[in-house]
Structure formats: structure tokens, C-alpha cells
Amino acid sequence: MTTSDEAADDGAFIALEEHLRHEHRRLAERGRELERIRELIGRVADRSLGARPSAGESVSQVVAPSVINQLLSESTGMVRNFVMTVEVGPALDETTMRANRSRIERGDEQRAVYPAEVLTTPRGQQWLAIWAEAGEDQRILPTTGTEFAVFGETAVVALAGWDDLDGGYVLLRDPLVVRLYTAYFDLAWKHGVPAPTVENDGSSDPRLVELLELGLKDEAIARHLGVSLRTVRRRVARLMSVNGVDTRFQLGWVLAGRHR
Numbered sequence: 001m002t003t004s005d006e007a008a009d010d011g012a013f014i015a016l017e018e019h020l021r022h023e024h025r026r027l028a029e030r031g032r033e034l035e036r037i038r039e040l041i042g043r044v045a046d047r048s049l050g051a052r053p054s055a056g057e058s059v060s061q062v063v064a065p066s067v068i069n070q071l072l073s074e075s076t077g078m079v080r081n082f083v084m085t086v087e088v089g090p091a092l093d094e095t096t097m098r099a100n101r102s103r104i105e106r107g108d109e110q111r112a113v114y115p116a117e118v119l120t121t122p123r124g125q126q127w128l129a130i131w132a133e134a135g136e137d138q139r140i141l142p143t144t145g146t147e148f149a150v151f152g153e154t155a156v157v158a159l160a161g162w163d164d165l166d167g168g169y170v171l172l173r174d175p176l177v178v179r180l181y182t183a184y185f186d187l188a189w190k191h192g193v194p195a196p197t198v199e200n201d202g203s204s205d206p207r208l209v210e211l212l213e214l215g216l217k218d219e220a221i222a223r224h225l226g227v228s229l230r231t232v233r234r235r236v237a238r239l240m241s242v243n244g245v246d247t248r249f250q251l252g253w254v255l256a257g258r259h260r
Contacts, residue, residue: 059157059169065093067171068149068157072099077152079103080185081112081136084147086127088165090157091149104135108152111137113188114195115144122244128195139192148181156181208235213255 059067068090072079079100081091090096104110112131118124119140132138147165148158156172158181159165172178211221222232236248245251 057171057173058160059171061090061168064090064157064169065096067169068093068096069099071151071155071157072096072103075151075154077108077154078150079108079110079152080150080182080189081110082144082146082148082185082188083112083114083118084144084159084163084165086114086118086124089147090169101134109137110135111139111185111189113139113141113144113185113192116140116142119196120241122241125242132195138195139189140195141188141192144188148185150178150182150185153178153182208232208239209255212236212239212252 083091086092091100100110110131114124114128118128128138146159146162148156150156153175154173156178157169158172159167160170161167172181207225208221211224216224218229218232218236222229225232236251240246240248240251243251243254245254
């Protein structure tokens with residue numbers, strides 16, 4: 001005979017399995033929807049649906065920042081950023097970052113979709129924190145297969161090859177192409193989840209920071225917060241990653257130094 005606790009565990013396990021199957025089905029449907037719009041974008045960019053031959057202008061990696069700066073300054077409306085990586089690209093250019101901030105400050109909305117991997121590195125977390133602080137609205141997808149930015153209803157700057165970070169960019173101004181990229185982004189946005197809040201100074205878990213500074217052990221912190229020991233250790237590991245340290249001692253030193 002099974003005990004009531006064992007029966008409860010079995011029920012929870014079955015519920016988790018069903019939830020996992022549901023999420024897999026939902027992710028598969030998201031992928032199919034995005035793939036259909038990707039195909040439409042490719043057909044329009046290839047002028048098979050009547051887009052003008054002059055729709056695309058090749059943009060090298062060298063001049064991409066200046067092109068984006070000009071679009072940020074001259075266009076109006078929402079900027080939609082679909083991000084493949086925060087490690088390389090014209091968005092990292094200092095002048096581009098200033099122009100981007102200026103646009104947000106003047107009141108134009110900015111949305112960005114990021115791949116989940118940005119949450120796993122200090123650089124990615126720092127990037128999210130910087131732009132969240134600037135006013136960017138952020139969502140996360142499990143993966144992103146390309147990179148582009150839509151500037152209001154004016155233009156798109158996209159990778160010349162759908163998933164090729166080394167092949168340069170293309171500037172697209174055809175209204176139909178712009179609308180299709182916008183539709184792709186908006187569908188991805190709909191299926192994304194809000195990015196978790198990460199404070200720019202590294203204090204992304206203030207209650208945990210307070211308890212760590214009191215010198216409490218993980219077991220005591222878990223009891224105090226009402227969470228599992230595994231959860232506490234995962235949150236501590238995340239704090240260490242955000243603050244760029246490798247040991248608990250280093251983390252304590254950084255947190256203490258912040259207050260000093």
C-alpha cells in the first residue's frame with residue numbers, strides 16, 4: 001500500500017508531466033507560426049509578391065552603426081528589436097547606444113525580444129539591466145533564429161542572411177516588407193515571456209542579499225524565505241554570476257563593499 005504522501009507525490013509528478021507536454025506542444029506551435037511568417041518575409045524580400053526591386057540596400061558591418069543612428073534620429077514610432085546575440089553587432093556601438101537612449105527619452109516606445117541564453121551570462125544580464133533601466137520593454141523566447149530592427153513604419157535593418165551574423169545587413173524600406181517584419185516581431189512578442197527584473201548594481205535579489213549579509217546559512221535562509229534549499233543555492237549562484245564572482249566569500253566581500 002502507498003502512503004498518502006507517496007500518492008500526493010505521484011499526483012504531482014503526473015501533473016508536472018502533463019504540464020511539460022502542454023508546454024512542448026505550445027512551443028512547437030509557436031515555432032510553426034514563426035516559420036510561416038519567416039517564409040512570407042523571404043518571399044517578399046525576393047520580390048515574389050510584387051515588392052519593388054529597390055526594396056533592399058546592402059549594408060556592411062562597418063557602416064551599419066551609422067545607418068542605424070540615422071534611422072533612430074529620423075524615424076518616429078516604436079522600435080522593435082529582435083535580438084540574436086548581445087555579443088556582437090551594431091547595437092554595441094557607443095554612438096548607437098547614445099542615439100537609442102535619446103530616442104527612448106524623447107518618448108518613443110522600444111520593445112526587444114531576446115533569446116533565453118542572455119539570462120545565463122553576466123554580460124547578457126548586464127545588457128538586459130541597462131536597457132530595462134533606460135525604458136526598454138523586454139521579452140524572452142527560448143531561441144531566436146535571426147536579428148533585425150524595425151524603425152516605426154519606415155524601415156527594417158536585418159541580417160542579410162537569416163541566421164548569418166557574419167554576412168552583413170540589409171536595409172529594407174518597402175512598406176510590405178516592413179509590415180511583414182513587424183508582424184513577425186509582434187507574433188514573437190505575443191509568445192514571449194517578460195524578462196526577469198535584474199537590477200543594474202547586481203542586487204537582483206534584495207531579500208536574499210539582506211539575509212546573506214546577516215551571515216545566515218543556506219538552510220536558515222531557506223526556512224526564513226519558505227523555499228527549498230536547492231532554490232536558495234540557485235539564487236545565490238545567480239547573484240554570484242551577476243556580480244562576476246566565483247566564490248561565496250567573494251560575493252560577501254562585494255556586498256559588504258557596496259555598503260561601505
